Amino acid sequence: MNDKLGALYRQLFSEAGNQENALKMLAGLDEPLKRELATLLIAKLEDEDRFIRVSAVLALERLGPITEEVIPALARTFPDPHHTVAKLAIRAMEGMGHAVIEYLIAALQYREGGVAESAAQALRHFDTPQAVKALSDYRRRSAQ
Secondary structure, eight states, rough: OHHHHHHHHHHHTOOSSSSSHHHHHHGSSSSHHHHHHHHHHHHTTTTTOOHHHHHHHHHHHHHHHHEEEEEEEEHTTOOOOOOOHHHHHHHHHHHGGGGGGHHHHTTTTOOOHHHHHHHHHHHTTTTHHHHHHHHHHHHHHHOO
């Protein structure tokens, strides 16, 4: 990890309130550094500290699907006991294109903490037969 990336990484997970500034700095990284950072952030999604997991999700949202591991890694947060992590991951996935649809559909099974409702809201942005059917089925089940 080079010095610039190391400093940014530490800032993302600092307690000093520098996260927002660090998140803004992500845009200025070149592609190889973004990929390296994404790999480091994915590992942080399994940290014991929920605030670390939240910071990792927020940073991955800014990076987008820079590697093929980002979307599945965000989806693995859906059963997180701190539902905010899962809901932020769903929000992050909304802007990552049609590749997230199957993962959002899978999130509809997580009824606790509003995770399924967040997934349903995200699916509304995708006008595909698969998303429309999943939303319709979810609404029907929810009404029962």
